[in-house]
Amino acid sequence: MNINHHLDDATLMSYSAGSLSQGMALVVASHLAFCSACRERAEMNDAVGGVLLESLDAETIEDDMLAAILAQIDEPETSIIEPQQQTPRACDPEIPMPLNEYVSGPLDELQWKRIVPGVAYYDMPWQGRGVSRLLRIAPGKSMLTHTHNGNELTLVLRGSFSDEVGRFCRGDIADLDDQIEHQPLVDSDEDCICLIATDAPLRFTTLFGKLVQPMTGF
Numbered sequence: 001m002n003i004n005h006h007l008d009d010a011t012l013m014s015y016s017a018g019s020l021s022q023g024m025a026l027v028v029a030s031h032l033a034f035c036s037a038c039r040e041r042a043e044m045n046d047a048v049g050g051v052l053l054e055s056l057d058a059e060t061i062e063d064d065m066l067a068a069i070l071a072q073i074d075e076p077e078t079s080i081i082e083p084q085q086q087t088p089r090a091c092d093p094e095i096p097m098p099l100n101e102y103v104s105g106p107l108d109e110l111q112w113k114r115i116v117p118g119v120a121y122y123d124m125p126w127q128g129r130g131v132s133r134l135l136r137i138a139p140g141k142s143m144l145t146h147t148h149n150g151n152e153l154t155l156v157l158r159g160s161f162s163d164e165v166g167r168f169c170r171g172d173i174a175d176l177d178d179q180i181e182h183q184p185l186v187d188s189d190e191d192c193i194c195l196i197a198t199d200a201p202l203r204f205t206t207l208f209g210k211l212v213q214p215m216t217g218f
């Protein structure tokens, strides 16, 4: 898989620290299942965190402490995601292992709920401040223009989309903060299916978006 868009450092750090919402953590874990480059970075964060915990009796943290910690780390042995060690369940190969826990079958057989023609969603089975769902958008359709009150993570599982940031294909993750206003447009021949999570509701910037927001729950 050729992955061009990755997680940013702050998101990976929050994931290692266990401070992400369940929905955001699921998107991160699903990207890590696809992406060896981000998996290595996550393992390094875990190793740094482990050494930091062991050093907590030190009263002050010296300026060169991080360098010393990094020097202690040869081969990080811990890993957050070990898909191979989990019991494999028969599933659609399109679905990354962490997500497999929460969907009942192949993507095409899920109970999709339509928002508007060409746009449907499938919610993850938990409630939170933000959104955690699969989103399915038909070719040539776009999501409504919006900005964020917080962060938004989008992992492509099928098809592709483009927005002001770039083009995103299967395995790519869009890791966006509240500085971005964007309108993703599906540019593949097939539906684009993404796993998305936000840590706060989206803020639509068009009148139509504001009108449908109460209905869609975004």
Ligand SMILES: [Zn+2]
Residues within 6 Å of the ligand: 003, 005, 006, 007, 031, 035, 036, 037, 038, 039
């Ligand atoms: Zn990555």
